[in-house]
Amino acid sequence: MKKMDLTRKELYSLIWEKPLKYIIDTYGGTYQDVKDLLKKYDIPSPENGYWSRVRSGHTIEIPSLPILIREDAEKVSYEPKEVKKRVKFKDITNANVNLPIRKVGKLDELVIDAKKAFQNQSKGNTDNKLISIAYDVLNINVSPKMIDRALSFFNMLILGVRRIGGKVEVKQQHSTIIYSGERLEISLRERQNRIEKQNPKYSWESYDYIPSGNLYFKLGENSWSSKEWKDTAYTILEDKIEDILEYIPTVVLKIQELKREIEQRRIAQEKERQRQLEIEKQQTTEINNFLAIKTNAELWQKATLMRAYLTAMEENAIKNETFDDQMKQYLIWARRKVDWYDPLVELEDELFEKLDKITLTLPKKYGW
Numbered sequence: 001m002k003k004m005d006l007t008r009k010e011l012y013s014l015i016w017e018k019p020l021k022y023i024i025d026t027y028g029g030t031y032q033d034v035k036d037l038l039k040k041y042d043i044p045s046p047e048n049g050y051w052s053r054v055r056s057g058h059t060i061e062i063p064s065l066p067i068l069i070r071e072d073a074e075k076v077s078y079e080p081k082e083v084k085k086r087v088k089f090k091d092i093t094n095a096n097v098n099l100p101i102r103k104v105g106k107l108d109e110l111v112i113d114a115k116k117a118f119q120n121q122s123k124g125n126t127d128n129k130l131i132s133i134a135y136d137v138l139n140i141n142v143s144p145k146m147i148d149r150a151l152s153f154f155n156m157l158i159l160g161v162r163r164i165g166g167k168v169e170v171k172q173q174h175s176t177i178i179y180s181g182e183r184l185e186i187s188l189r190e191r192q193n194r195i196e197k198q199n200p201k202y203s204w205e206s207y208d209y210i211p212s213g214n215l216y217f218k219l220g221e222n223s224w225s226s227k228e229w230k231d232t233a234y235t236i237l238e239d240k241i242e243d244i245l246e247y248i249p250t251v252v253l254k255i256q257e258l259k260r261e262i263e264q265r266r267i268a269q270e271k272e273r274q275r276q277l278e279i280e281k282q283q284t285t286e287i288n289n290f291l292a293i294k295t296n297a298e299l300w301q302k303a304t305l306m307r308a309y310l311t312a313m314e315e316n317a318i319k320n321e322t323f324d325d326q327m328k329q330y331l332i333w334a335r336r337k338v339d340w341y342d343p344l345v346e347l348e349d350e351l352f353e354k355l356d357k358i359t360l361t362l363p364k365k366y367g368w
Helices: 008-017 022-027 031-040 049-056 089-094 110-120 144-164 237-319 325-341
Strands: 140-142 167-171 173-177 183-197 207-219 229-232
Touching: 008 022, 022 031, 022 049, 031 237, 110 144, 140 144, 140 207, 144 167, 144 183, 144 207, 144 237, 173 237, 183 237, 207 237, 237 325
Parallel strands: 140 183
Antiparallel strands: 167 173, 173 183, 183 207, 207 229
C-alpha cells in the first residue's frame, strides 16, 4: 500500500475522479476509514449511485471545496488501521484440520455419562454418521469425529452455568439449564450437508447426508424464547459461551415477565368469570322471585274472585230463603279451602297438603 502524500485539495480532486474503492486499494484502510478522513478535512464526497449515473452519461454538479482554516488543513494525514486477515473456520474444516479441544479442569459427571453413552453407541460403528445420545444423557447429536469437541463444549458450558448461579440437569429426553427457577431446554447438534446421489435406486434415496463439522447449540424450546448459536465462517461455538451465559438471565427475565402477564390475565379473567357467575346467579334469583310474585298474584286474584263468588252465593241463598245448615257448612268448608289457596293466608289443610296450587294435582305415585 502507498503512503498518502496528498494535499487537501488533491484528495478532493481524487475523490471526484476515482471511486472510494480506488483510494482503499491504493492507500489501504476500509470504507469507514476513508469516510472518516473526508469528514475530518471537510471534503465533500459523491453520494451513493453517483458513479453509475456518470457512466450513464449524466452531468452532475460537483460541490466546491469548503474553506477550512486550520494549521494542519493543507496536508492530509492518513494512517488507516491494519486490517487483519482472518482464517475462515470453514477453510479449516474443509482442510480436515482438527481444532484443538479446550479442556477446563476435570470432566463434569454429566459429560462423563455422555462420553460413556457415545462409547457404547460407537462400538462397531465405522461410518461417520451422526450419533444421538439424547435419551438419558446430554442432548448431543454429532458425528464420531466431533464427539470430543462436543463434550468439551458442554463441559465449559456447565462450568459457566454454575458460575452464574444455575445448573444443568438431565432427564429422559430432556437436557435443561435451570436458572432462577426456570427451565431452558438445551441441545447440541452437528449440521449435515445434503449431497445429491448419482443414479439413486429409489426416489427417496436421492440424497446423502454428510456431517458438516459445524456445531449448533440451541437454548430454549418455544419459538419466541429460543435462540441458536453456531460455528460461522470466522468463529467457533466455544468462543460464544460467554454470549450464551449473558443471554440466559435475559431470556429468563422475559419468561418470568411473560408468566406474570399470563397470571395477571388469568386472575383478571377469573374475576370476570366470577362476576358473570354472580350476575347470572342474581338474575336467576330475581327471575324466580318475580315469577313467584306473578304466581302468587294470580293465586290471590283467583282467591279474591272465589271469595266474592262465595259471598254472592250466600247472599243469593238468603235472598231466596234457601240458606240452611247444609249451605252454611258448605260455605265454611269452601272458605277454608280458599284460605288454603290464598298465598297471603296459606291456611294449613291436611288433605290439600301435597296438592299443587297451580295445577291442582297430586304428585304421581310410582309403584314397583
